[in-house]
Amino acid sequence: MVDMIQAHGLVKRYKEVTALAGLDLAVPEGQVLALLGPNGAGKTTAVRVLTTLLKPDEGTAHVAGVDVRADPDGVRARIGLSGQYAAVDEHLTGFENLEMVGRLYGLGRSRSRARARELLERFDLVDAGDRPSKTYSGGMRRRLDLAGSLVAAPPVLILDEPTTGLDPRSRVGMWDVIRELVRDGATLLLTTQYLEEADRLADDIVVIDHGRAIARGTADELKSQTGGERVEVVLAHASDREAAVRLLGAVAVGEVGTAENGRDLTAAVDGGVRSLRHVLEGLEAEGLEVLDIGLRRPTLDDVFLSLTGHAAEKDTDENTDAAEEALR
């Protein structure tokens, strides 16, 4: 398989800030990569470089096989960009917006019109198609903006925080649309602050902070990086704590965590369901009453916090540096 998006050592410095500090990316054809990071991590800068809106200070990037520096126009002809702010003209109708984009891609009048109608249908905007987009809801505007990026049916789509600012229902709607695009074979890079979004949509995730990748892999791989699963127990009586800690200690990797209230216990385990059963049986045998018990996999939130929460520490930085050294 070939990489439809490929970037090596991208560096972009502003006066005081280093927005990108040597970012490497690769998105194989037909796959979805989520660039996950907090505000100011460098996600948008990366998008701007890949979409030719910004020239990197160092590094190279190819999109759909075309060098972003050498042939920016060639890149633009092969990408669709949907930005953080729905970039639609509010005085134009939905139809006019899409038709204009088609004309500017060089599709010609009749093809642009046909394509505009097709996309309005697909994005459930037919009824609103002849209204100025000023009258649209936030979700509709985003859909129109996304439709705009698809006008020329580009092989590569780049979506910068496609659901930021949307209400939960519109967000789920947007996810469905994005999934459909990928089923049609598009290669997609999306940035997001939402772990859930990355988890749901992406084949691969790159966690980015301070302009560099601090972790990458599938959602599952990232989750397993923060250690295995946890057994969580909520006791009915705090007085049972000591006995319960002893039980959990027998299967736990490392310390058993106890909460202030003395009833919530957590233990990292490496035996999965077997460990859970063992704990359950022990609790039963000793007659300890529990309100809740479960095996929980670490969420991406856990991963994210453990990665970026300590990003300022020497340790993490050195690891990242070493990882990047290995790339060169």
Place this chain on the structure above:
Amino acid sequence: MSTTTPGTTGEAHTGRLPEPTPVPERPNGLVRALTDGWIVAKRNLVKIKRVPEVLVFVLISPIMFVLLFAFVFGGAIDPEGAVGYREFLIGGIFAQTVVFGATFTGAGLAEDMQKGIIDRFRSLPMSHAAVLVGRTTSDVVYNLLSLIIMALTGLLVGWRIREGAFDALLGFALLLLFAYAISWVMAYVGLLVPSVEVINNASFIVIMPLTFVSNAFVPLSSFDGVLRQFVLWNPVSALTQASRELFGNVDPSTPVPDAWSMQHPALYTLGWVVLILAVFVPLSTRQFARASA
């Protein structure tokens, strides 16, 4: 060189690049700048239909200006000679209005920058000059509409075209051309300072003195010393003088001013147009290429 961190998903990434997918061929350079420019211009012109405020600015305010000056200052200012103030005034109103109309360019681009539409345009395989060509072109259309309305209002209050129709057309063309050049200056400013409020205030500060310290509203004879020199060489004065001459609104008994700019006002104005375009078209186009919201 590998593209992934060891130990993660290395096997999925081959590092190979695809053959570039075929895309439609597009004409190059000027043709594309003009066709794409016209597409963008049409987009800007839709606004006049859909945004009532624009209609007011383009159509109503020129009428107001003509009536205001004709009836408020009409009695107080003597333009020396037989030509009445209203006749004298119209050339100045024309000049002032088209120059103000040009500030639209800056505000419009600033607004597009703020709303992210410029990013959309810049990510499309369109001519880079087209957004600026489109914007400046649509502003010429706005100015043309303003001129037509002002001319009609002028005719109602006593202004007359006393030279030939051809000269009059040249007069209108010169006014639009000068405004077009100013549009490119404002385009640069709009890309540099993408804030509609700042643009509007800044252009007010520059354009008010430029139009009022000129012969647009008061005769040249009312200025002395340094101020008179400024008025003489102010391009807005030349533009005003040129349109008065081309419309035949200059009294034959008025002494010819003692400056080359006033003796050859059309040529002097054209010189400014060429100079401004030569500087600001490349400057604005370059600024557009690297502009970011």
